[in-house]
Amino acid sequence: MMRRSLLALAALATIGAAHAQSSYPNKPIKLLVPFAAGGTTDLIARVVADPLGRELGQPVIVENKGGGGGAIGAAETARATPDGYHLGLATVSTTATNPAINPKIPYNVFTDFTPIVNIAATPNIIAANPKFVGQDYKSFLEEVKKNPGKHSFGSPGTGSIGHLMMEMFMLATGTQMQHVPYRGSGPALNDAVAGQIPLIFDNFPSALPFVKEKRLTALVVAAPKRLAVLPDVPTLAEVGAPGVNRMAYYGVVGPKGTPKEIVDKVNKAVHKVLQDPAIRKRIEDTGSLIVADTPEKFAQEIKAEYTAYKDVVDKQKLTLD
Known part of the structure; x- marks a missing residue:
C-alpha cells in the first residue's frame, strides 16, 4: 500500500512538472x-x-x-x-x-x-590614437615589432576580451606591448582618444563612433569579412592572424x-x-x-x-x- 502511494505521488509530481513546462511561461x-x-x-x-x-x-x-x-x-x-x-x-x-x-x-x-x-x-577592433606613428596595419605592425615593449594598449580590464585578444595577437605576431587595464570600455576609449595610451583593442560598436569622428584610427578588425562601414580596413585573417579573427x-x-x-x-x-x-x-x-x-x-x-x-x-x- 505504502509503495503504491509513493509511486502515485511520484507520478503526480512528474505530471505536475510536465504541465508546468507545457504551460510555460505563465x-x-x-x-x-x-x-x-x-x-x-x-x-x-x-x-x-x-x-x-x-x-x-x-x-x-x-x-x-x-x-x-x-x-x-x-x-x-x-x-x-x-x-x-x-x-x-x-x-x-x-x-x-x-x-x-x-x-x-x-x-x-x-x-x-x-x-x-x-x-x-x-567584431572587435585594434585602433590607434591619430598621433600614433602607425596609421594603417602595416605601419602599426612594423612599429611595434621594431620597438618591443615600448608601446602600450588599453582594454576594458584584466581578463576582458580586449585584453586577451591583444595577448593572442602578440603571440601570433611575435610582438610585445604593455597592457593598461581600465574599468570598462568608456575610460579606455577616452584615454586612447586623449593620447594617454596610443592603442586599444575593444569591441567594434564601442569604438566605432570615435573612428567615425576620426578621433581614433581603425587598424584591423576581427570579423568574417571586411566591414561595410570600414571597407579599407583589413581583417585579422587577411593580415595573417586567422586565430585572432574572433568575434x-x-x-x-x-x-x-x-x-x-x-x-x-x-x-x-x-x-x-x-x-x-x-x-x-x-x-x-x-x-x-x-x-x-x-x-x-x-x-x-x-x-x-x-x-x-x-x-x-x-x-x-x-x-x-
Missing part, C-alpha cells in the same frame, strides 16, 4: 545582463526583450547586475532555479576570457549553464538543468524575433551580426572560445594580479 521572465546599462550587451538584451516577451506571451524584464567582469551577474544566473524564469545574457567575457584567467570564478562554464541561443556576435558573442543561457522543452521554446521564440527586419536592423546598426543558432551549436561556440583563451592565458602566463 509569469514574467527575468533576463539578467551581467554588465551595467549602456553597453553592447545591455543594448542587445533590450532590443530583444520586448518582442521576445510578446512572442512568449509574458513580459521579459531586463535586469542589470555588473561587477567582476560579468562574473557576479553570471554567477546569479548559474545559481537560479532552472524553471525558465531566470535567464541570463552570456558573453565571451563571462564564459571564456574571465573564467580562463580567474581560477576563483564562482561557476563552471560547462556544467553550471544551459546554452539556449546565440543572438548575435560583434564577441551575446547569447541566452539558463541555469543547469533548465528543461529541454523550455530551452526549445525560448530558442524558437528568439529565432522568430530575429526574423523581424526592424529588430535585425537595430542589432546590425550596433555593428553586430545576427547568429540565431541552436543550443548545441552555442554550447560548441562557448567551449571553443574558452579553450582558445585558456591557451593564451597559459602560454602568456597571465594572472589577475
Whole structure:
C-alpha cells in the first residue's frame, strides 16, 4: 500500500512538472545582463526583450547586475532555479576570457549553464590614437615589432576580451606591448582618444563612433569579412592572424538543468524575433551580426572560445594580479 502511494505521488509530481513546462511561461521572465546599462550587451538584451516577451506571451524584464567582469551577474544566473524564469545574457567575457584567467570564478562554464541561443556576435577592433606613428596595419605592425615593449594598449580590464585578444595577437605576431587595464570600455576609449595610451583593442560598436569622428584610427578588425562601414580596413585573417579573427558573442543561457522543452521554446521564440527586419536592423546598426543558432551549436561556440583563451592565458602566463 505504502509503495503504491509513493509511486502515485511520484507520478503526480512528474505530471505536475510536465504541465508546468507545457504551460510555460505563465509569469514574467527575468533576463539578467551581467554588465551595467549602456553597453553592447545591455543594448542587445533590450532590443530583444520586448518582442521576445510578446512572442512568449509574458513580459521579459531586463535586469542589470555588473561587477567582476560579468562574473557576479553570471554567477546569479548559474545559481537560479532552472524553471525558465531566470535567464541570463552570456558573453565571451563571462564564459571564456574571465573564467580562463580567474581560477576563483564562482561557476563552471560547462556544467553550471544551459546554452539556449546565440543572438548575435560583434567584431572587435585594434585602433590607434591619430598621433600614433602607425596609421594603417602595416605601419602599426612594423612599429611595434621594431620597438618591443615600448608601446602600450588599453582594454576594458584584466581578463576582458580586449585584453586577451591583444595577448593572442602578440603571440601570433611575435610582438610585445604593455597592457593598461581600465574599468570598462568608456575610460579606455577616452584615454586612447586623449593620447594617454596610443592603442586599444575593444569591441567594434564601442569604438566605432570615435573612428567615425576620426578621433581614433581603425587598424584591423576581427570579423568574417571586411566591414561595410570600414571597407579599407583589413581583417585579422587577411593580415595573417586567422586565430585572432574572433568575434564577441551575446547569447541566452539558463541555469543547469533548465528543461529541454523550455530551452526549445525560448530558442524558437528568439529565432522568430530575429526574423523581424526592424529588430535585425537595430542589432546590425550596433555593428553586430545576427547568429540565431541552436543550443548545441552555442554550447560548441562557448567551449571553443574558452579553450582558445585558456591557451593564451597559459602560454602568456597571465594572472589577475
